[in-house]
Amino acid sequence: MQSPAPFTRIGTRGSPLALAQARLVRQRLSQAHGVPEEDIAIEVISTGGDRSQASNVSLVEIGGKGLFTKEIDEAMLAGRVDIGVHSSKDVATRLPDGIHLAAFLEREDVRDAFMSVKAASLDQMAERSRFGTSSIRRAAQVLRVRPDLEIVPFRGNVGTRLQKLLDGVADGTMLAMAGLNRLNEAHRATAPLDPHIFMPAPAQGAIGLAVRSDDSRSAALVASLDHRETNAAITAERAMLAVLDGSCRTPVGALTSRAGETLTLKGQILSLDGKTAFESEAAGEDPLTLGMAVGEDLIRQAGTEWLAQWAAHP
Template structure:
């Protein structure tokens, strides 16, 4: 008998995502195995009064869960792929990447207005510099302000009148069954998504062969390949939540096609490009090199310097 403990953040969305993974794993578990869930509070769940970029970025939502894996308190962990830092602690691996929900962002507006229809100086809430930069690049007249907390908290702040609209990941809305609340799904021409958005990452210990074998049963090779390209692009910039970086890859025949951008948080500078290659990692690295030649490295250095002042 083996009890497999699955770690998750305790937000409603995280628990829904983890249950979804557990339901699929149950179909492939060896006899005498059982699953149980353990909810873990992360630093990102506790610090809600400042933007992610000011308190450490992506790792805020995974560090405590990764430590529980390393300590053996849990056997695998379910993360939103977009929360995963570019680097992983030694001893841990990504055992599976799930099929991908919608990668897009969406606008939830209190009065049902689209991004282009919002009145001048309307208040738009987002905790993401990537979303902020792309909103302001399209609508520099808007006021983009930070909003933190889980989906329920952010939606309540919107309906209480603190914001005219908020920008959220559509995948989370889908998993919560909130599609009727969405005013507009933002296409990639309006807002390029976060690396890995819409996919789930299942993390485990590198030496746990039993778990790794089981996780392969729910791995989606196509999504794994496209997300690998996106994460290679992010990794090339040493990227996290504190930098406005976006990337989205698709498969076209045997090629990985990747669009990426780097922006200033004010939306005044946006450097973007597109590339393709058979090798996913090479695809991400090549596109990052291309954007570096266009000035992305200098721009990101400016953003880092401004953040530290």
């Protein structure tokens, strides 16, 4: 006898963090729609970003953030899964035709955390220590305050990176507090970092739910999970990033706060070596307008020559 079709099908990467996020979404869908969790299928999909982890190269060098979502998007477009669950900071600014981000769960802690088994803080790292990261944003922000440090390639899931620290591959690194919290590993953070100094990646800490543009049923299912304030903040940050993506490939940070109906967005772009940084801040009620305004101001401050200089880097 053929098994009944699942209530809906979730597509996710196979890392421990991705699976934790997919299970959280399954739990929320189950509660919102009164169906057993076992009736909601989770399909693990290998992505190019996952397969490139062992190479330890920066995502910028091999195609950008979309490497973590491409195969899940393709599975949705082919009808194999209905909902893509993503870490929103990994979602490309321009989505494939036929796919859109329909909802965001309430945002977790946006901060990065300093991680080390040798030093209690970034300031206390010994001179010329090795700092492990393959994020151009994190590397630039670290070099801005500790230009003496050596940046070494450092990729992998949370467990892999923690093991690399224990193995001495690097003396320190950064991980997102959101991921540590979702894996119940927050106690491993040596010290959370001030987000005004180490501005998070745009959309950091938010789980995004993607669906097919023509799939009204899935859009309605995830709509009940959407957190209004998070949606507005991520929309503003992605709008800022969309403006910047058209002009440069420099490290980008974003930080959004809210008071009543007013959003305040801070944006930052840096040179790869951290020696130069530009920041902009604006407030408003429309997230798209706000994000575009901050992005355009950053471009105005930096100037086309400076942007072209850093855009030339791979």
